[in-house]
Amino acid sequence: GAVVSQHPSRVICKSGTSVKIECRSLDFQATTMFWYRQFPKQSLMLMATSNEGSKATYEQGVEKDKFLINHASLTLSTLTVTSAHPEDSSFYICSARANGGIRAQPQHFGDGTRLSIL
């Protein structure tokens, strides 16, 4: 159980292109979804947190107009990198967390999207 599917796994595109990444929880309802960026040999850098039906909360330094997040349902969140440039090239990972009531629930991660902007 607790499977999170992230697509696409790899994107290579030209500078100026907008790229959409989907994150789906397949067998549970995700009250909260997270989007991370990870640089080589470094830990996860939280970009934003989204709750279903609400606007995403972005971490300091993350441009909300650049990284559009939509959490339209309890099983789907999307990250759109608008007008991507080479410096946006990175490994993007989503995670989803169910509402566990009193007990804190773990996040379950997708397998990431390798974004390469030429």
Next chain:
Amino acid sequence: EDQVTQSPEALRLQEGESSSLNCSYTVSGLRGLFWYRQDPGKGPEFLFTLYSAGEEKEKERLKATLTKKESFLHITAPKPEDSATYLCAVLARHASGGSYIPTFGRGTSLIVHP
């Protein structure tokens, strides 16, 4: 400010050589501590949740323990397939009082040689 420190940064073991990874934390109002395994080019895979000091969880060759200041991930008789980066995360109330936001450590890169 919540802080999570993992040590060592990297660890090389021979197959069968047991060891422990450390996760020290400073948070207010710990809600849970999580261990994950991350293979190269993949997202982290959930291993354990620990909620209170004294709690232990086991899965195959891995055993996680928790005190009020740190958690250990013990690896008994590791095999080459245990090679991965192990991440620790703690969950406490966000500084803004909003959603619970996890704080991740930088991870321990484990290599087990045959």
